[in-house]
Amino acid sequence: MPASAQPSPIPSRKVGLNGRDLLECPVLNKDNAFDARERDLFGLHGLLPQHVTTLPQQVARATRRLEALPDNFSRHVALREIQDRNETLFHAIVAQSLEDYLPIIYTPCIGRACQQFSQIWTRPRGLFLNYGDRGRIADILSDPRWDDVRVIVASDGGSILGIGDQGANGMGIPIGKLALYTACGGLDPACALPILLDVGTDNEALLHDPDYIGWRHRRVRGAEYDAFIAEFVAAVQARWPRIALHWEDLAGEDALRILDQYRGRMCTYNDDIQGTAGVTAGALLAAIRAGAAPLRQQRIVIFGAGGAGCGIADLLSRMMVAEGMDPQEARGRFFMIDVHGLVRHGMEEITRGQEPFAQPRDIAATWDVHDPAHVSLAEVMAHVRPTMLIGTSGQGGAFTREIIAPMARMPQRPVIFALSNPTANIEAMPEDLLSWTDGRAIIGTGGPFAPVVLDGRERPVDQINNSYVFPGVGLAVVAGGITRMTDGMFLAAARALADLSPAAGTEDMASAALLPPVSELPRAAIAVARAVIGQGQAEGVAPPATAEDIEAALERAIWTARYLPYEKADC
Numbered sequence: 002m003p004a005s006a007q008p009s010p011i012p013s014r015k016v017g018l019n020g021r022d023l024l025e026c027p028v029l030n031k032d033n034a035f036d037a038r039e040r041d042l043f044g045l046h047g048l049l050p051q052h053v054t055t056l057p058q059q060v061a062r063a064t065r066r067l068e069a070l071p072d073n074f075s076r077h078v079a080l081r082e083i084q085d086r087n088e089t090l091f092h093a094i095v096a097q098s099l100e101d102y103l104p105i106i107y108t109p110c111i112g113r114a115c116q117q118f119s120q121i122w123t124r125p126r127g128l129f130l131n132y133g134d135r136g137r138i139a140d141i142l143s144d145p146r147w148d149d150v151r152v153i154v155a156s157d158g159g160s161i162l163g164i165g166d167q168g169a170n171g172m173g174i175p176i177g178k179l180a181l182y183t184a185c186g187g188l189d190p191a192c193a194l195p196i197l198l199d200v201g202t203d204n205e206a207l208l209h210d211p212d213y214i215g216w217r218h219r220r221v222r223g224a225e226y227d228a229f230i231a232e233f234v235a236a237v238q239a240r241w242p243r244i245a246l247h248w249e250d251l252a253g254e255d256a257l258r259i260l261d262q263y264r265g266r267m268c269t270y271n272d273d274i275q276g277t278a279g280v281t282a283g284a285l286l287a288a289i290r291a292g293a294a295p296l297r298q299q300r301i302v303i304f305g306a307g308g309a310g311c312g313i314a315d316l317l318s319r320m321m322v323a324e325g326m327d328p329q330e331a332r333g334r335f336f337m338i339d340v341h342g343l344v345r346h347g348m349e350e351i352t353r354g355q356e357p358f359a360q361p362r363d364i365a366a367t368w369d370v371h372d373p374a375h376v377s378l379a380e381v382m383a384h385v386r387p388t389m390l391i392g393t394s395g396q397g398g399a400f401t402r403e404i405i406a407p408m409a410r411m412p413q414r415p416v417i418f419a420l421s422n423p424t425a426n427i428e429a430m431p432e433d434l435l436s437w438t439d440g441r442a443i444i445g446t447g448g449p450f451a452p453v454v455l456d457g458r459e460r461p462v463d464q465i466n467n468s469y470v471f472p473g474v475g476l477a478v479v480a481g482g483i484t485r486m487t488d489g490m491f492l493a494a495a496r497a498l499a500d501l502s503p504a505a506g507t508e509d510m511a512s513a514a515l516l517p518p519v520s521e522l523p524r525a526a527i528a529v530a531r532a533v534i535g536q537g538q539a540e541g542v543a544p545p546a547t548a549e550d551i552e553a554a555l556e557r558a559i560w561t562a563r564y565l566p567y568e569k570a571d572c
């Protein structure tokens with residue numbers, strides 16, 4: 002018989018833990034699915050009830066229990082407990098329906114889970130690196146339990162979703178993002194490490210909350226903060242030379258500064274800046290196919306000029322330049338608005354990310370404005386009459402009917418993406434945006450929303466969330482050996498997403514979705530990974546490999562939730 006015709010052996014896993022240590026290791030635990038052979042081998046007799054169950058039976062029982070709970074927040078808490086006990090079971094439950102479970106383990110539920118993280122916290126997961134750990138971070142990372150780590154999500158809790166400084170409670174986000182790396186991008190949970198960098202908090206309520214689990218101290222800033230981050234990054238690089246270091250929910254200025262400082266030295270990226278930009282760019286390309294103004298004609302107002310807003314302007318302007326536009330003209334198409342109003346040259350509070358998109362100082366000289374030193378969103382809307390409006394402000398309800406009125410009458414379909422999370426912080430509700438524009442707007446949100454019924458027809462609401470990008474990036478790192486993350490890769494990811502768009506192949510443009518549904522996030526992750534690896538090879542930051550080799554590597558890299566038979570590791 003030729004070798005290829007032999008049945009492939011059932012893979013097994015070598016395990017070095019025994020007894021209670023094995024049951025308490027969430028990536029290895031099977032609960033009462035350990036069979037008699039394994040119970041003998043690993044000294045589990047007496048520690049488990051007699052009946053041996055299967056993974057599908059465990060999933061069915063857990064699902065019934067989850068369904069009986071009163072709301073999604075209770076389900077989030079219960080699922081997190083399962084995750085901390087048995088990761089395979091957790092992912093098998095989630096894999097039943099990403100559409101049902103992502104809103105529970107991720108946005109929007111995760112916003113409240115962060116706010117109440119201290120109250121619902123039961124056992125440690127990942128690493129809390131505290132400011133007081135200075136000088137011993139490398140030592141903490143050296144624990145052999147982290148040997149297999151390939152992706153780190155690190156946050157300092159400085160700007161969680163649209164709900165601001167959550168201090169150590171922000172740990173909910175790295176945990177949630179990594180759950181999606183696995184659920185959507187097939188990352189082996191043993192390769193995932195959530196890290197919370199606890200540098201204090203300026204959240205008064207937390208500082209006075211007797212339950213708060215973090216450091217009760219004001220945020221460390223400036224050179225001391227930067228030195229702490231530098232020690233952390235150096236320790237990560239020394240410990241795992243092939244790691245992907247994903248930054249999440251840092252405050253705007255820290256986010257950009259840290260990204261700029263380290264992106265040339267290692268495989269690191271900021272999801273709020275680059276991931277959000279990648280999915281927004283992909284959705285805009287799809288929107289153009291569905292009747293929005295062509296890229297060269299776009300005028301884009303971005304309300305909320307922090308990391309995400311600046312990242313979006315940066316990537317969209319690069320996309321315009323790639324289409325042949327003059328770089329300066331492309332940058333001039335962006336109108337960024339922050340707490341000081343329209344960002345213009347000469348303003349005192351301008352940030353590094355805003356600088357390239359600052360409008361001329363006197364742009365409002367001929368406009369009819371209340372205060373030329375502070376040009377408001379409404380005034381910008383009236384004078385710019387944008388083709389696209391993006392909300393990354395965290396200000397719930399900021400896009401009123403009056404604000405978007407100038408967009409409602411334009412010849413091409415206006416694009417309005419209200420991206421702030423969680424739901425209470427969204428700039429406008431999808432049904433309002435559609436009804437205020439007589440259904441003409443192409444809309445998207447940062448979190449999940451049910452379709453809107455308009456004139457008897459269902460309009461899907463696209464979730465323009467970075468979860469369409471980062472799981473594929475993780476997969477590209479594991480399968481493709483990427484050593485740097487470049488802007489070109491996020492553009493490639495955007496184009497790959499646009500190619501998957503249901504709007505690409507339909508006549509029914511008005512009600513077509515821009516992005517594939519959440520249930521297809523794993524397919525999107527593979528497409529993004531392929532695009533990122535291909536771009537990495539073109540830019541010389543991924544090793545050369547044939548298309549077949551890449552497909553084989555992708556297949557090998559994708560972990561699925563199942564129990565492998567365990568064998569004893571030789572000690």
Ligand SMILES: O=C([O-])CC(=O)C(=O)O
Pocket residue numbers: 108161162163250272273421422447466467
């Ligand atoms: O976590 C999400 O749903 C998207 C995101 O990065 C944010 O809002 O900060």
Ligand SMILES: [Mg+2]
Pocket residue numbers: 162249250272273
């Ligand atoms: Mg974020």
